[in-house]
Amino acid sequence: MMDKLKTWVLTALVILSLIQSYLLAYSMPGLGVTTIPQQDYVPAEPMGQEEKVENVIFPEDMVLHLGKGKHTLLYPASNFYNLIFGKIKSREFKGFQRSAAVVVDWDEIRDRDQGLELRFGRGVPVELLSKVLKLEGDTTFMDDVVNRIWIYKSSDRDEVRTYFFSGDGLTVYESVKADLTAQDVQMYVGYGEYQTNYRRLGQDIYTADGPVEAMQSVVGYDSYSPEQMQRYLFFDPGVTRVISDQGGSQIYTDGKRGLQVEQNGRWINYTDPVSVQGQDDNKSQDVYAAIQFINDHGGWDGMHRFVHEGTFESVQVLRFQQYYGSFPIIPQEPFVFGSMKLRVQQGVVSEYERSLLTLQKKPKQRNVRWLPGGDMLESAFENYARKQDVTAIFPALLSVAAEKNVMKLEPVWAVRLRDGSQKTLLQAIPGGYKPGPGEPGGAPLQKANQDSVEPDSIVGSGGIARLSGGPLDGHLGG
Template sequence: MIDRAKTAILTVLVVVSLIQSYLLAYSMPGLGVTASPQQGYVPAEAMGKEEQVENVIFPEDMVLHLGKAKHTVLYPASNFYNLIFEKIKSREFKGFQRAAVSTVDWNEVRDGDQGIELRFGRGVPMELLSKVLKLEGDAPFMNDVVDRIWIYAGSDGEEVRTYFFSADNMTVYESVKADLTAQDVQMYVGYGEYQVNYKRIGQDLYLPEGPVEASVSVVGYDSYTPEQMQSYLFIDPGVTRTISDRNGSQIYTDGKRGLQIEQNGRWLSYTDPVAVQGQGDNESQNVYSAVQFVNQHGGWDGMHRFVHAGDLGGGHVLRFQQYYGSFPVIPMEPFLFGSMKLRLQEGVVSEYERSMLTLKRKPDKRSVRWLPGGDMLASALTGYARKADVVALYPALLAHPTDDKTLTLDPVWAVRLGDDTQEVLLEAIPGGYKPLPGEPGGAPLGQPGAGGGTNTSSSDSGAHGSSAHGSVGIAMGGLPQRLTAAR
């Protein structure tokens, strides 16, 4: 009897306990299961467009050799540049034979034979280039870095020679089984017949003998917020701390990673310490990792070109140069803009720098400007204090912000130095005036086609205003300006 009573009492207690548990879990407000901040985290949606590696690998420029010491230069995204590059990408390059660069008199070829140079600036790993061009080569070839491809027709006009130049300046690889004909070379060269003539200065610098058409643009922009960048770069943005420094920058950290927002929310610098495994670095793999990282952490603002920087100790430093139309964008100090920089070790990003501004696709305003050529440009280069350090001369767009949430992009002649810094050499002629032959910045008198052709971006066609006419004073300003694009 006593045992039955105990059993009944225990049964009642169990039932009461179950009822209380039910009431606590479902009936009383505020006592349900609470999600942790990590459980409640939702990955950020990408704002910029994604990109593929093959789209950031393209020549810095193309030099067309017309024969009889005549040359012209094509820039990215221009109509003829695009036509030539697409045709070359459809060809096959096989049977590579290694030789010393001195086996050919390149000055004689440059001035005497018709051909084309695809110049990649500081170079691009052959392994990456093979994702753009159809290449078949052995391990030494595929492990090298190439800074130009030279295709030309021999003096007989029938034999076509194709050379890939190593960035070591000592080695060339000839493709003896290139899928190219003399008619291909003639077609490429024919695109340059009505372009501005360029004169060779030294080994690799070409100066236009007449003015080059460009545009000044006023472009609106959107911008990322610090909160958006935190959501991209931190696993759990809710645990970050904010620190303000004396320069007005905001620093966000979760104890390991750091995000610094500078220039009133226009530029970011991100760091994430990397534990190196010591297994060796592969630059091509790092480029793939860098492109994927940018895809997932802010995306791409327009066209960018990969810039080979090499191993600077503590991983590869990779830079992606931004373009607007056919010309690279470089910033006016102290403004930071125009390129992204990443440091990687074994495919892991340890540093990331980029602008938080994204340009609108169409400018609010645009008008024609002419970049001076001829003796005016040659004199500016001759008088440049660091002329011996110049490795490239090219048109660029100098970016500086205004007060109405726009950027002004002014066309300039820029130089790149051996340490990868960039400086303004000469500004465009004011007011849209196109200098006549014999005038400062114009072509020589009596030169055929002295009026000069244009090198207009295919995306900019028809978007230019009309040129102003009449006399204009040309005052270009003083010393070259140091830029921060290669920060």
């Protein structure tokens, strides 16, 4: 009898211990736990638009080499950019021959020969590029990643050369059967004849010689709810629970997957730990998987460009940069907006970051702003604290949270660093003022004009251009 009593008491203590452990695990101070009832589950409805791989593969810019050391740049969605890229997509590129990049003096060709570069930033797999361009090559070429295409006409003979540059920085592939003529190259270059000139400061660094026109926009936005994304990302949202921490974030979890909601419900970070076998990863297949994952889990908001961030511990990090007009959107921290980021391994997505905001198609307000060029832009670059880490300078739109449901997109010159991060370099000139030749941010004075202008009327002591009482007065160091 006594043994049975001891057994019952021991059993009761074990049960009480389990109950106490449960309460401790799910009732921690600062955490509020809510279980979503099974009957609350509603099948997800379509949210954003679907996208195809051929629509997210395009050059981040085009460099037109006009000869005699003159260059200009074109940006996505601009008229001449679209015209040239459309013609390039209709051509065929065959007969690829592999060689070392150092066998050609590219600096000499850049300044001497007319041509154009299609630059893809951190690179794009050739297999994906073949969905946009008509490419026919061997396995070595098709399995590589290229970061630019350089087409030029030799200055001493009527011959066109076409090179695809490998992302390794050591290898080039020449298409000896490219469907291009010298007249084609001359036509492409002719589109840049009256564009803003750019000066080359480094291997791939170009800065505008004069002001560049941009648009500052005030745009309304709509927002998906975290509950909508939860329905997309969990197989059975009815068994998930919500944890709220003291920092204001919410975490949806079903015990395996996690969906962290930040910035007052405007940004999510979804994680799904995956276990894959150790075998070679297919870069192109991972991009297809990422695009399909976005199609199925929230969709797309406007134009995006594929960016390959790199491979870390056999996991590919892929990003899709959002554009508004011709310029990419970059965030003003701590407000995060402008791209979607995924970690993918062997076609399986293990992490997914994105904004829940969607921009309205028509802006509430638009104003012309001019991005400064010339010595002002070059000086900003030369004095940038992380100058040695800069791999590109480009115009961008800084996303700034304004009033409720409204965002301001402010034009800036931005830099991309070696780690892939994007930072503001120089803001647009206030008030829509366009600086003239010889003014800070303006183009250099032409030699023909310098003889007829009184030096003291433009340049003060120390060689600093004077704009007394003008829009730039007080905005420049001196």
